[in-house]
Amino acid sequence: MDLAALAECVTSSSCLVTQTTSGLIVGMLLFLVAAGLTLIFGVLKIVNFAHGTFYMLGAYLAYSVFRVTDSYTLAVVAAGAGMGIFGIVFERALIARVYGANVLMQLLICYAVVLICDDLVKIVWGADFKAMGMPPEFQVPPLFVAGGVVPPFYILLITVALAIGGGLGLTLALTKIGKIVRAAAHNPNMVSALGINTTLLYSLVFATGAMLAGLAGGLAAPVRSLTPGMGFSILIESFIVTVIGGMGSIAGALIAAVVLGLIRSFGTIGFPMFTEGMMFLVMIIILVVKPSGLFGREIV
Amino acid sequence: MINGQKNSVGRRALLGGAAGVLAMPWVARAQANPIKIGIQSIFSGPIALLGASSKGAIQIEIDRINATGGLLGRQIQPIYRDTKGQPQEAARIARELINTDGCEILLDAEASSASFAVQEVVRDLGVLCVHSNSETSSLTADPKLRVATCFRSARQGVHDAIVGGAHSAKIAEAKKLTRWATTSPDYSFGRDTTAQFLEFLKHFKPDIEVASQAWPKMGQPDFTEVITKILQAKPQALYTTLFAGDLSAFVNQGNVYALFGQMQVFCPAMGDLPVLTAIKNLPTGIQCASRYLPTFPDTPPNQAFYENYRKVNNNDYPTNWSWESATGMRFIEAAVKKANSTDGKKAAEAMSGLTIDSIFSTTGKVTMRAEDHTMVDYAIGWGTSVPAAPYVTGVQPGDWGQIRELEAEWKKNNAYV
Structure with a gap:
């Protein structure tokens, strides 16, 4: 524990700016993955253990598209779209068969897909790590705000992630399709009885969740190493986010992801030996105090 | 004549065949x-x-x-x-x-x-x-x-620590680098190697101050908080034993913060081609140990x-x-x-104390030391990174006389002798 260093940091504008940006970028990418996870759980009641795989495949897809086209935008779009399509196929071919089934059966199917995809990645892209590299347009020096360091690329990532999250939240809250999704989360039988095609709806929701994870993978690809199995660590953190935020809550996921990001960035200064532990500790406290999570009642 | 030739070939064939038959069990046994x-x-x-x-x-x-x-x-x-x-x-x-x-x-x-x-x-x-x-x-x-x-x-490990310490101290002395930070993976390899390096660095340059140490998890997707922690400490030099994909991610994320322009970085795990070629936008001027380089020894x-x-x-x-x-x-x-x-x-x-010819030595020979069954005299050195092939230039070989001397002292301190 180095609480003196933490106190010094929070009272210094440069440290505050640098660490807050750092926490936000970690948090926002985590939010994109966790938002998909929580959306799928909220509507389909599926705990998608294969969600990290979408993140991994999105990153690899972006890597390949970037190598061919040299366009980061195209790479990110391809990652999102590719994972959306993959999500539909996955949902129709496998997940649709275990709706309402034992959670162990769901876990088994998801885990099988994780292992298969990890091996496929090894076959297609190789077992060694890959790096996409920073697109030339973002190879610019960082900005200095109030003495703190803020990389322009991270401002873009935070903005894009916020826009996607905000768009998703507004779609769910204000549009007709959003209302149908929310209704399906509450009472799927009633939605079905009203003549709405729930099969299509479920595919759409699953595809959206997969797309969000794919987008996160694509957005993060320039600064992260691509390895088979890279989805695992982000999956664990996404689950923590989902539990803290409340299973099924997009707003909860946003807040929890940012909290985790900030725990990481300030924790590494104040309690470097206990940063990971602190994330789990917060989760345990939330589970004890409010078992449904911060926004647990606010089911999408 | 024709008959004679036939007979002659026949005799040779017979002799050859006989020799073959005699030799067969040996060949078969060998196979x-x-x-x-x-x-x-x-x-x-x-x-x-x-x-x-x-x-x-x-x-x-x-x-x-x-x-x-x-x-x-x-x-x-x-x-x-x-x-x-x-x-x-x-x-x-x-x-x-x-x-x-x-x-x-x-x-x-x-x-x-x-x-x-x-x-x-x-x-x-x-x-x-x-x-x-x-x-x-x-x-x-x-x-x-x-x-x-x-x-x-x-x-x-101890050989690398001695050569790394000596090389880094020389650069630290020349560039007046006294304020250091370290970041290494949070398990025994990262912690032990860092401790050993600092021990020898301080042996050669006692006025080193370690301002910040960060221990990220292995395979951690994001090192941003580690990078910003290092930046906050404002060190003049950074030592990291991160390797493979973690090192690549660290360099890519460090580039976003222009980390490598703000301090002299020392990296013992970078001098391997799969790593060097996979890192995009490899910064110039990182000090790296030679793991395997086709240009060291440059023969x-x-x-x-x-x-x-x-x-x-x-x-x-x-x-x-x-x-x-x-x-x-x-x-x-x-x-x-x-x-x-x-x-x-x-x-x-037979292997104890054995010296063999080796292309991976600056002297052309390596020895399996009799006293502790470990190899000595192999090529070990540090150079400077450049963004394109050969990726590491100006590799300076370590001094095996110095390695032996300090290793003996290290063994004494650890009660190994």
């Missing part, structure tokens, strides 16, 4: 009784690339030996097994290779975690064993752990090894594990020839 060498490494998981690079180099050596008549007239038959780097799996496989598969020798081409387990199996079974990729010093330095028939043909045989390795192995790059494993195979070859036997005790006696 039927190959020397089986058990080779265990990590062929799956995140560092499978390293295991494959060991195998690639070992197979080149075995093919060379077999093409020239084998070892003691017997062909070498390698049996490769994947331990996944897990100690319990490695111990089980080592036992199986010897007891079930009939291997007479073990080439243990894997990371330290598993090598300690293999060493205990060899203590029981008494075969000749060469650890070719385990760098943890205590494996051979600690007399309580040492085994009479086990040797190490890998670089050793035609080393260059030829590099080119041949790539030709035989699908254009993959050789790694630090490749030259260490190739050297392990060379030591086995030389010791078995000298002992004229594959018997563990006899071959170990």
